[in-house]
Amino acid sequence: MNTEQMMNEIRETNLAYLMLAQTMIRADKPQALFRLGLSEEVADLVAQLSPQQLVRIAAQNVMMCRFRFDDEMVWGLLTSHGKTVDKAQSADRLHASILMASQYATA
Numbered sequence: 666m667n668t669e670q671m672m673n674e675i676r677e678t679n680l681a682y683l684m685l686a687q688t689m690i691r692a693d694k695p696q697a698l699f700r701l702g703l704s705e706e707v708a709d710l711v712a713q714l715s716p717q718q719l720v721r722i723a724a725q726n727v728m729m730c731r732f733r734f735d736d737e738m739v740w741g742l743l744t745s746h747g748k749t750v751d752k753a754q755s756a757d758r759l760h761a762s763i764l765m766a767s768q769y770a771t772a
Contacts (some may be wrong), residue, residue: 678728686701
């Protein structure tokens with residue numbers, strides 16, 4: 666993949682993310698704040714963007730979305746490395762959700 670292709674992929678991903686975020690915010694703002702990890706102020710700005718503004722912002726050469734957590738333990742729980750029992754996987758995913766929710770609450 667060359668640089669131009671990568672930049673096109675980033676623009677497309679940004680636009681899709683911004684459109685999804687805007688739809689989620691307009692449909693259910695409290696849930697969108699939690700799921701997207703946005704502050705209320707940022708959510709209000711995104712909700713008010715025009716289609717032209719979305720396209721212009723999406724054209725930036727950086728990803729608009731990012732991984733919300735960089736904790737190796739959360740990734741281990743989500744991927745359930747070494748786990749084969751369904752109940753253990755469910756408990757691990759629940760634990761990971763709790764950890765991620767606490768990160769949102771402290772942000």
